[in-house]
Amino acid sequence: GIQVEQSPPDLILQEGANSTLRCNFSDSVNNLQWFHQNPWGQLINLFYIPSGTKQNGRLSATTVATERYSLLYISSSQTTDSGVYFCAVHPIFGNEKLTFGTGTRLTIIP
Amino acid sequence: KAGVTQTPRYLIKTRGQQVTLSCSPISGHRSVSWYQQTPGQGLQFLFEYFSETQRNKGNFPGRFSGRQFSNSRSEMNVSTLELGDSALYLCASSFGQPSTDTQYFGPGTRLTVL
Numbered sequence: 419g420i421q422v423e424q425s426p427p428d429l430i431l432q433e434g435a436n437s438t439l440r441c442n443f444s445d446s447v448n449n450l451q452w453f454h455q456n457p458w459g460q461l462i463n464l465f466y467i468p469s470g471t472k473q474n475g476r477l478s479a480t481t482v483a484t485e486r487y488s489l490l491y492i493s494s495s496q497t498t499d500s501g502v503y504f505c506a507v508h509p510i511f512g513n514e515k516l517t518f519g520t521g522t523r524l525t526i527i528p
Numbered sequence: 529k530a531g532v533t534q535t536p537r538y539l540i541k542t543r544g545q546q547v548t549l550s551c552s553p554i555s556g557h558r559s560v561s562w563y564q565q566t567p568g569q570g571l572q573f574l575f576e577y578f579s580e581t582q583r584n585k586g587n588f589p590g591r592f593s594g595r596q597f598s599n600s601r602s603e604m605n606v607s608t609l610e611l612g613d614s615a616l617y618l619c620a621s622s623f624g625q626p627s628t629d630t631q632y633f634g635p636g637t638r639l640t641v642l
Contacts, residue, residue, distance in 0.1 A: 448628055459565075459616050476556035504571065507626045515584050516561065516626055518571040 420445045420509040423437050424519035431495055439490040441505035448479055449508035449516070452490050464490070464503075470520045495526045498504055529555055532621050532634035535601055540640045546607040549637045553600050553621030560602040562594060565616040565636075574617075577602055578625055606639075614641045 420421060421444040431437055441450075452464040463477040465472050469487065472479055476496075481488040492499055502521040533552045541547050553560050562574040567626040573586040577596035602623070606613055616638050620631040 449626065451631065451635070457633065459618075459638070461618065461637045463618075463630060463632060466630040506571075506631075514627050515573040515576065515586065516620075516631065517573070519565075520570055 420447070420507060420517050422505065422507055422517055422519035424503075424505060424522050426522060427520065428523045428525075428526065430525045433456065433495055434492045435495050435498060436488050436491070437491070437495060437524065439503050439524075441488040441490070441519055443484070443507045444511045445509040447483065447508070448510045450488055452479055452488070453504045453505050454501050455504060455521070494522075497526045497528055500524055500526045532619060532632055534634040534637050536637060538638050540642065542642050545609050546605065546609055547609060547639065548603055548605045549617055549639075551602045551604075551619030551621075551634060552587065553602070554632055556615065557583050557598055557621035557623050558633075559622045559626055559629070560596055560600065561620045561631065562602070562604050563618045563620070564588075565618060566614075571618070574576050574604065574608070576626060609641045611641050614639060622630060
């Protein structure tokens with residue numbers, strides 16, 4: 419099946435810093451989403467971005483489908499940004515299911 | 529519009545028992561998917577339902593089953609619980625099929641098997 423790798427696995431930053439999270443996937447996809455999992459376990463939608471670039475406030479994302487990667491940018495980090503960030507992809511071919519990466523754990527220090 | 533709701537939020541069971549979890553999708557959404565999250569295995573796909581039909585199933589034993597009702601609400605059942613079934617069970621809904629539509633997740637049901 420499709421492989422989804424996220425990097426870095428852990429990231430610790432000072433409040434106000436910027437960060438870039440990466441998601442690499444091994445096959446063509448027709449759906450890519452970024453999620454933020456809060457401390458209570460809920461997955462919050464950030465972006466639906468199978469290709470192109472989107473921005474929402476301090477967050478933006480870019481997916482280069484032809485090169486099979488996506489980037490999530492967080493600017494001016496706040497402590498509420500802490501949590502685990504997942505990318506999830508839906509492969510075009512094969513056994514269709516939303517496949518999650520292993521996540522990046524982001525900790526923002528005041 | 530109300531989000532995806534899951535009940536119960538927390539559950540404690542003992543080995544050998546069975547459990548039923550419920551998921552109500554966002555109004556108008558026809559697709560419901562279930563996922564299991566554990567520290568060791570991460571987020572793993574369980575089932576996908578669209579208009580009451582199971583369209584896809586993950587690599588889980590037959591003890592795990594599910595269904596979707598005509599109002600799009602879904603239930604999943606786990607029989608003969610094992611310690612390894614302790615996990616956060618997440619439900620997601622989308623208007624169209626998950627392959628090309630945004631999935632919205634509920635708060636999850638945290639199951640502990642003793």
